[in-house]
Amino acid sequence: MSRHLRWIDMPPVWLALMVALAYGLDRIAPGLGFGFEVTRGLGNLLIVLGLCLLGVAIWEFMRARTTVIPGQQPTALLTRGIYRWTRNPIYLGDAMILTGLILRWDVLPALLLVPVFTTIITKRFILWEEAALRAKFGPAFDDWAGQVRRWI
Secondary structure (H helix, E strand, O other), rough: OOOHHHHHHHHHHHHHHHHHHHHHHHOOOOOOOOOOOOHHHHHHHHHHHHHHHHHHHHHHHHHHHHOOOOOOOOOOOOHHHHHOOOOOHHHHHHHHHHHHHHHHHHHHHHHHHHHHHHHHHHHHHHHHHHHHHHHHHHHHHHHHHHHOOOOO
C-alpha cells in the first residue's frame, strides 16, 4: 500500500465513514427511530464518555512517550490506567462515539454499523497491533492480554 493510502486507511477515517453513513441514512430515510428523548440523552452521554475515554487513553500514550499512530512501532507497553480495563480504549471510545451519534440522531437501523466498525478495526488494526506488541514485548504482552479484554 502506498504511503499516501496508508494515511487514508486509518481508524479515524473509518469512524468518519461510519458516521457519514449513519448521518446519510438519517437524511435519506428520516424517522427510523423511536423519537424518545431518552435515546438522545443516552447518545449524548455515550459521545461524552467516548471523548473522555479517548482523552484518557491518549494521555497514557503521552505519559509513556510512545506513538499513538497505528502502524508505527511502540516503545512502551501500556498496562496501567485505563489499560487495566481495556486493551483498546481509543477504539472503544470511537465505537462509543459512533453509537452515541446514532442514538442522538435516532437512526436506530444504523446501529448495525457499530459491529461493522468494530470488526473492521479489529481485523485491519488490532490484530496487527497485537502481533507487533507480542513480538516486541513477548511474555509481558501475553500476561497483560490474558488479564485484560480486547474491547470491554
